[in-house]
């Protein structure tokens with residue numbers, strides 16, 4: 001599938017995402033040469049619980065890597081490096097002697113550790129976690145999930161303490177398997193993924209011993225924390241045998257990198273299963289007083305890290321999936337735009353999809369979803385509109401918090417991800433933010449970011465300036481809504497948000 005304009009060598013990026021795994025081959029201009037992708041099963045054992053089968057995921061990863069290489073018509077010899085990016089926080093423990101997971105992976109959306117987080121908050125204190133890790137104590141993050149597994153899988157704690165068990169987010173699982181698994185696989189994670197565990201000291205980039213003690217997690221299970229762009233090892237076996245594995249970044253940080261947000265104040269927002277806005281805040285971590293997370297943006301080799309402020313929204317694209325799969329109101333995700341465009345407005349309806357509680361800026365795990373403002377007038381088209389507006393209003397709440405925390409006014413928002421193919425949503429976003437929304441030519445910024453980092457690590461690209469030169473605007477939406485309408489609608493949205501809170505009582 002390579003054309004006359006794309007001659008090698010290439011970089012291959014693997015994106016192990018929440019709903020699918022994909023592999024994309026890029027050329028030196030950052031153009032896509034080939035793509036292969038495969039979905040995996042979403043397992044919902046109980047309300048609020050979400051799991052993935054990590055063995056299925058690893059099989060899919062191997063399949064899409066082979067698929068992308070075949071489609072590109074190339075071999076391992078043409079690939080200079082492999083970059084890894086992944087759904088963050090999703091937590092796996094596996095046996096290092098057999099390579100078998102000890103349990104399904106607990107997915108970032110899973111809320112089973114709510115009670116544990118409350119208990120830790122009472123015993124250890126919320127502030128300590130915020131101060132050391134940059135994160136609020138919430139079921140979203142990996143550390144409490146590790147503790148839950150150690151407490152609930154029979155005999156696991158003893159095996160972990162004996163040194164037989166490895167913990168990893170999906171970057172670690174993919175890298176360990178890629179580099180040989182039980183036959184010498186390297187057990188590493190990068191600073192961006194480690195910064196999502198509630199276990200890493202954000203300032204010193206090392207596992208925090210006191211937090212490990214209070215969470216009762218043995219250090220023996222932990223991967224080594226490395227930078228986001230360096231060679232961790234070479235692939236062993238498979239179609240990319242011998243190729244250096246040279247980057248790892250959580251998917252949202254990878255998108256920040258792929259959008260070339262290398263300067264302080266530059267931000268992007270990625271619209272996939274959830275939505276995540278990150279702003280590069282430079283070499284020092286910025287504390288949030290408005291419900292954002294402080295996280296690592298990236299670290300290239302032994303250079304100073306770039307930190308970021310993040311606004312995380314749990315449910316955006318997954319609400320569209322829910323309309324399709326659970327409600328049967330649309331047949332495809334794209335159909336939501338046609339349905340929503342058949343009416344002028346939301347008909348008075350507001351949909352707050354607090355399915356996993358509310359993330360930024362509220363961090364309320366006791367919240368659950370509501371549709372507010374219903375009257376007999378409301379049709380499924382109005383609900384479809386409210387679904388799209390929910391994504392745009394949630395972004396507005398995040399940009400407001402970013403402005404307060406960073407002092408930087410939003411002048412334009414760089415966007416990417418699957419939902420950005422929805423024109424109505426992008427226009428609504430520009431309207432609600434009262435700022436232009438800009439989409440780059442390569443909307444696959446997550447894979448692109450991982451490819452860029454891997455390429456920098458092996459000298460395929462010389463520096464970040466070379467990467468910036470690849471960024472090209474594909475589309476722009478400018479605000480058209482009058483201020484009065486925007487303010488009135490925003491007030492109604494905030495009223496609907498209030499109605500979600502406190503739905504789950506402590507004993508539930």
Ligand SMILES: Nc1ncnc2c1ncn2[C@@H]1O[C@H](COP(=O)(O)OP(=O)(O)O)[C@@H](O)[C@H]1O
Nearest residue numbers: 019272273317318320321333334417418419422
């Ligand atoms: N045209 C569309 N309008 C609204 N949502 C869409 C559209 N196309 C895809 N989506 C949503 O985008 C998400 C897929 O985007 P993607 O970036 O691939 O997500 P992820 O990386 O989280 O798996 C799905 O949740 C899907 O419902």
Ligand SMILES: O=P(O)(O)OC[C@H](O)CO
Nearest residue numbers: 017018087088272273274
């Ligand atoms: O796989 P995605 O794109 O839904 O991203 C998930 C995030 O990394 C969760 O923090």
